[in-house]
Amino acid sequence: MRVMHYLQALRGIVARELLRFVHQRERFVSALVRPLVWLFIFAAGFRSTLGVAIIPPYETYILYEVYITPGLLGMILLFNGMQSSLSMVYDREMGSMKTLLVCPLPRWYLLIDKLLAGVLVAVLQAYTFLLIAWFYDVQAPLEGYLTVLPALILSGLMLGALGLLLSSFIKQLENFAGVMNFVIFPMFFLSTALYPLWKIQESSELLYTLASYNPFSQAVELIRFALYGQLNLYACVYTSAALIVFLIVAIIGYNPSRGMMQRKGGAAA
């Protein structure tokens, strides 16, 4: 197998994801509406609630909408990761996954391609959101819009890998509601996306511990620091480690001989 073939497969998968993205405008709009509702409505109600302590990377007092923006970028990546997991289940049910999997390239490679394609779409959405937020007066330093890109990609990959991992467990499309309740909501609310860790600690030590170990928290912090041109090394290492773990388990999960699908007797096995 030559490099050309690998590239061709990557191009095919990314093009398919982009085509889907372009054709399903509603999906794009609805994916944007969610964080915008949080920004314009939810954050407006809590506008002046923070601002009693300065936490890095901020150097002065900030409004709630400034605080919540990196969390909402994380939300976009989280929902996209889950969306691609949903589409994997759909592909499996519809049979289009078979077409993909008969491709004579390693399965791990195809899964990573799929992951990259999903992240590309998510990053486009994240930048559109940042542009709208800019006009809403939530503005980061200009260089921050560049430095946030690697953070968005790494966080997107990690959450996408989590989505892949979950999709290897989900047998049918209907089970996806469970993912919403058991993964997305706890992950989002038990994180630093909406409240800083010190605020969570004030209310409960247990929630604080859970939130600080939540990989989504670390992804949000990575994005938050990067948006202000700073590297949060701990968050970066934590997110990378989570990506590696999720990806390995997902690849094992998709292996027909050893994977979860085999054990569970899934449709694609």
Next chain:
Amino acid sequence: MKKQLMSALLLGGMVSGSALGETVYVTLEKDNALAVVDAAQRKLVKTVKIGKRPRGIVLSKDQRQLYVAASDDDTIQIIDTDSLKVVGKLPSGKDPETFAMDPDGRYLYVSNEDDNQVTVIDIAGKKAVKTVPVGVEPEGIAVSPDGKWVVSTSETTNMVHWIDRQSLDIVDNTLVDPRPRACAFSDDSRQLWVTSEIAGTLTVFDVDTRQPVKKIGFKIPGVTQEKIQPVGIRIDKDRRYGYVALGPANRVAVIDAQKLEAVDYFLVGQRVWNLEFSPDQARLYTSNGVSNDISIIDLKQQKVLKSVAVGQYPWGLVVKP
């Protein structure tokens, strides 16, 4: 060689760093101290103990000395800006809080809140030359840049007292909204701005007629009206924008000084009290009484750059180039 080059570069950087920036001196009411902030590095560099309960602060005309009202010592201390040592004191009368300096730097005018009077101090002679009786609890005080007027506002009488600077007699009194706290003249001496803490308003007076021309209110989304308590004022030299500290609203209001309306608000620390420009008026410094810090605002970018912790109850501040 490499080491030498590195240290030369570092030293060069440090020298140019301090040459670029100004120094901010902040009185700390509860710490009985003076904080020194390097504005270029945006860092607290030193804190020195001074008199008890220091509040009002003014930089001398030659910029080599600071005058600080040590309220509980009933005096104004003279502090050398380089050595930061107390080198003398001025007889301010009881419980001095706010005071203003003549445009020529010869006299200080001090509000004596408990004695309902303004004390005039000859700085060179270090003696009080006159006391002017004013309304109950005088607070805000300002001298017009053209040297014609000294204005004192009394918190309980709710009045602006217009004192002729030559004769040092009250010429006129004008009623103003409840609890007038601070006052400031525009650079052309044609307008006087007065903040009323309880009413939450800023009143703009025409100096020629000594009558109010506009009353400005403030409205901040997400902040209740009773938290809006205007205090310190600064007006830029071209009278394009003025800035008003809004106390527990934790905001500094930006006033369009031509249209006389609030156009924007900067979020700063808690209970923002007093304001000061950088010498080029490109930055504005705010003392935040409850959050124990000062905020640095870039007026060109219209952005709060940083809030620097300084010590307990920062009250007044001056900026030395």
